[in-house]
Amino acid sequence: MSYETILYEVNENIAKITMNLPEIRNPLSNQLTKELIQAIRMADEDKEVYAIILTGAGKAFSAGGNLNEFKENFEKTVPQLHKEGLDSTELFKLGAKVKTPIIASVNGSALGGGTGLVAMAHIAIASDQAKLGLTELRLGIIPYVILPWVRRAVGNRRVMELMLTAEIIDAKKAKEYELVHKVVPHEQLEEETWALAKTVASHSPLAVGLGLEAYYNTEQMDFMKSFDYLSTLRIVSFQSEDLKEGASAFLEKRKPEWVGK
Numbered sequence: 001m002s003y004e005t006i007l008y009e010v011n012e013n014i015a016k017i018t019m020n021l022p023e024i025r026n027p028l029s030n031q032l033t034k035e036l037i038q039a040i041r042m043a044d045e046d047k048e049v050y051a052i053i054l055t056g057a058g059k060a061f062s063a064g065g066n067l068n069e070f071k072e073n074f075e076k077t078v079p080q081l082h083k084e085g086l087d088s089t090e091l092f093k094l095g096a097k098v099k100t101p102i103i104a105s106v107n108g109s110a111l112g113g114g115t116g117l118v119a120m121a122h123i124a125i126a127s128d129q130a131k132l133g134l135t136e137l138r139l140g141i142i143p144y145v146i147l148p149w150v151r152r153a154v155g156n157r158r159v160m161e162l163m164l165t166a167e168i169i170d171a172k173k174a175k176e177y178e179l180v181h182k183v184v185p186h187e188q189l190e191e192e193t194w195a196l197a198k199t200v201a202s203h204s205p206l207a208v209g210l211g212l213e214a215y216y217n218t219e220q221m222d223f224m225k226s227f228d229y230l231s232t233l234r235i236v237s238f239q240s241e242d243l244k245e246g247a248s249a250f251l252e253k254r255k256p257e258w259v260g261k
Contacts, residue, residue, distance in 0.1 A: 001042065005032040007057070008039050013050040013201045014194075015043035015100075022058025028065055028113040033088050040091075044098040047260055050201035050208070052098075053193055054121060055105035056114075061130065064112025089145050095120035096216045099209030101200050105193040106130040106180060111168065116146025118179060119153040122212070123200070125193055126171045127186040132179055133168035134159075153179050204242035205260040 007018040019026035104121035151159045171183045184192045218226040241261045249256035
């Protein structure tokens with residue numbers, strides 16, 4: 001599949017998706033959003049992909065919404081805006097739907113929707129030059145679609161502060177707020193991201209997928225019922241080829257060869 005606003009490549013069971021509009025700081029335009037959805041879904045459905053890296057080209061990760069498209073919204077009908085909103089919202093539902101871990105490699109500014117992508121990622125690693133923030137109120141709106149992900153990452157009180165101040169924070173503070181998991185020197189970001197992705201991709205893709213499913217399905221589940229659900233879910237692992245292979249490889253002191261079944 002050919003893309004106009006992103007780059008897509010697969011190496012060593014890792015799909016790397018790069019938002020590729022560096023001259024305008026990789027805004028989440030309608031087209032870029034659609035292509036991100038397509039690429040993430042394609043990677044998730046690819047049996048040879050065990051991890052997904054999401055990053056930006058140039059000096060920014062993503063500057064968030066496209067201001068030119070915001071202006072065009074004034075000329076659109078409410079039904080049209082509603083449909084386009086539902087279409088773009090699908091991007092931020094993917095974090096809880098995919099069975100392949102998404103790793104955000106935050107190479108620069110990640111503002112508004114860019115911060116939302118970082119919060120949605122299962123693991124986020126940032127350059128020490130990265131900047132993050134919910135800057136929507138500076139434009140007269142609020143971070144509607146991304147609010148659930150950022151709240152999940154930083155908590156209720158902190159997301160309220162970030163939203164109402166529209167403050168741009170540095171990578172160190174983003175780590176303190178738990179928006180990102182790790183901060184590394186800018187020149188080491190690519191190497192560190194790749195090492196992290198290889199670690200994630202070294203595990204059984206079936207087990208990892210089941211882990212993500214278990215995490216999201218039990219989040220809002222009754223506490224006691226969650227044990228019954230997880231006990232049932234683990235039967236899948238007990239009967240899987242990957243568990244048999246993993247146990248055999250451990251006992252034989254060799255690297256396992258996963259089949260994802």
